[in-house]
Amino acid sequence: MSVNTSRIDEEQKEVLKKDTIIRLFRYLLAYKKKIVLVLFIMGGTITISMLAPLLMEYAVNVCVAQKDINGLLYVGIGAIGLFLLFLVGTKVRMRIMAEVSNRVLLNIREELYQHIQSLGFGFFDSRPTGKVLARIIGDVNSLKDVLSDSVTQLIPDFITVICVLSIMLIKNYRLAMAALLTIPILAVGMFFIQTNVHKRWRVYRKKTSNLNGYVHEDLSGIRIIQSYAAEDETKEVFHDLVDQHYRSFIDAVIVADAFGPLVEITWGMGGFLLYFIGIKVVGVEQIGIGTFLAFSTYIAMFWSPIRNLANFYNKLTTNISAAERIFDIIDTEVEIKDEENAVELKELKGEVRFEEVSFAYGDEPDRLILDHVSFSVKPGETIALVGPTGAGKTTIVNLISRFYEVTGGEIFIDDQEIRSVTLKSLRSQMGIMTQDNFLFSGTIRDNIRYGRLNATDEEIEEAAKAVNAHEFIMKTEKGYDTEISERGAGLSIGQRQLLAFARTMVSKPGILILDEATSSIDTHTELLVQKGIEVLLKERTSFIIAHRLSTIRKADRIFVIDQGTIREAGSHDELMKLEGAYYQLYQSQFA
Known part of the structure; x- marks a missing residue:
């Protein structure tokens, strides 16, 4: 059976980015009503932002030109009122989308976790646990901004670009075309950047997964590491993985950061062409000072969302690799199923x-x-x-x-x-006992009840007494309510085995499986356990795996x-x- 270790990059099937994006945004459909409300609010805020330059044009060309102080005052009051509405609307829509995006993340994480629980042992045998955790925690968290910004930023910015472009073309198509001359340069540059950066972010995600897998493995085996004084060796491996993680991040960021300068350069070139054509070709006297000022504002309103869209595209390219890794596990076929x-x-x-x-x-x-x-x-x-x-x-x-x-x-x-x-x-x-039985953090009572969640306190104590675990449990600080840590740290191997026997006993299994269940306990405890085993075996079909033949005579x-x-x-x-x-x-x- 092939195994992926913490030092080997995970294999991942190739999928179209378009399919991953569509699949990711499909989760938003469960919250259609809230998204429609957000879109309605955004329609109002976009309308307000579109009116601002027109109010400025009217104030300059009409009120100032005619020295209409009252008209200028009314325009100012109206502008302040619209600005306040704009702030309130923006605040409300951002809050709603924050709630929606977090709900979507919750749904994705629960779907991923539920699917992972349904996968067979072969899936977990072939990869470190830390790599699975990296997808459940880190990869899912990285999608938050993408989901939120897809509605609160992508849609309003796209609509703003369309509206501003339409207004500019209506007011003066020659100035509008001048401002758009650098768009092809931006499009070509973005294509080349995203082609390279997506591959690099995928490598970064894999290196992150390797690092998480190694840290989880290292901490789980800390007793062995310290027992063999292997801290220096593990430190070297950790340093190498951190270095790979660091270099992969730098490689990705170097390319990703080219988005910003590309937009700024094309923006600057567009602004220059606007003023050059407006002054030299069209002529200021044919446009009007107010119209020129309004047009200058619209140019800023046009390029600002273009920059935001480029940043969103950069963010999408950065995090789409995380979505690919999540869907890669969700699409893993459940081999053992009904x-x-x-x-x-x-x-x-x-x-x-x-x-x-x-x-x-x-x-x-x-x-x-x-x-x-x-x-x-x-x-x-x-x-x-x-x-x-x-x-x-x-x-x-x-x-x-x-x-x-x-x-x-x-x-x-x-x-x-x-x-x-x-x-x-x-x-x-089925009642299954192994050599290394896992105990969960919680009380002793909860760990025994894990065998049958509806077991009563009386049944729990009867099971513990049957396998000779009751005596040592009552000697602990709070008896059955004593808190134990993960894997039962603080308990002896024999005590952990006795609790596992009690957990199996309370489940009342029809078939009992004991896989080297007594191989790691001392002779005295084994005598107690053997008595418990006799109780467990009574009137049950049982399979016992043992290397010590004295236990199976x-x-x-x-x-x-x-x-x-x-x-x-x-x-x-x-x-x-x-x-x-x-x-x-x-x-x-x-x-």
Whole structure:
């Protein structure tokens, strides 16, 4: 199975920027009413901004020319009133769009998170957790300004450009054309800039993801790093990743920052052409001082939104790579999902049957982890799986829970093929214990209740007592209400295992899976755990994976797994009499 590490850039399929932009803005359609209100308010503010130069033209050409003081006063009062309306409208529309954009980000993040939770183990096995977090947090956050500005800036600026251009053409088409002569230069420059900058921002996002992935991995393994005094080595790796991140950012910014100077240069050239043609070609006397002043204002009103549009385009180009990364995960196919006609699995009896089951990872189809495995387990039977590392023991129990899809063959539980039942009804009746059980930050009570969220306090305490966890829990500061940190820091390995056993016990599973559940605890705790296991195994179909053969002697049957097949099967006494693979393994442990 190929794995992407924190030092390798993630592969990402190529998509058209246009498709990504359309898909991103489609999220805004859920808030049509608010956006329509914003557009209505913007229509008013744009109208006010368009009237301002006309009022100035009227004030100069009429009121000042005719020395009409009262008329000039009325024009000033009207201008102040319009300005106040403009400020209020701008404030309101920006507040509404801020709320809309944050809601859209919330929807995108929830959709992304929900989809990630539905992805199979193969997705998480192939990449560092930090890289997934980078998309959920950083990439989603980077879209906020794009979504907000798309309505509050893009639309009004575009409308302003159209309105100003129309007014200029009506008032004097020759001056308007003079101001537009530099637009082709701007368009060509922007095309070349965006072509290069988008690629560079994609590289920057990947380097950011690498850095996040490494930091998460480094902090998760801080005990190992300090135990081996490897701080200097990890510091060197971190420095290299930070340097790559820094250089990728500089490379992108150098090109992106060319947008501003390009607009300023074309703006300046347009202004020069306006005055040159207006004075030398048309003549000031044919235009009128007021009209010329109004036209000068309109030129500024024309180029200011052009600059804003260029900045928005730059921002869009900068952040569209983040949207691509988000949609790349959302479009990742869910490999393990309910079939169309899947039914609810009724309360388990516990019969399990493998029929010619084979399994290989998707990117290595020729390397079979399991090769045509067949067996049948009766309800309430305890099956132990033993064999060398990598033989396929854990794969068998993962396939029972349908964490991976079989490559060939079929798996039946209570005579129902597991692909024909819903995942929730299947997994909710499974109790899975591993060597490294994860505990969440919160109280001890909450961690045990995680096995069944509607469990009562009495059921929680009964489960803890059944697996011999109650005694040590009551010795903690607040008993079951004691707060523990992520992964149960502050608790011994044995205590963490006992809590995990209690969590499994309270779920009342129909099928129990113990994957090296006692390999990392001391002998005294193991005696307590073994008593808890006996309670858990009672009247339940159970699969136990163990390297310590002393812990599985009471199993009803023992499967010896090697090279993806079952080499031997039988009780402890039966296999010892055979003097085969199990016998040799047992003798080697107790020699």
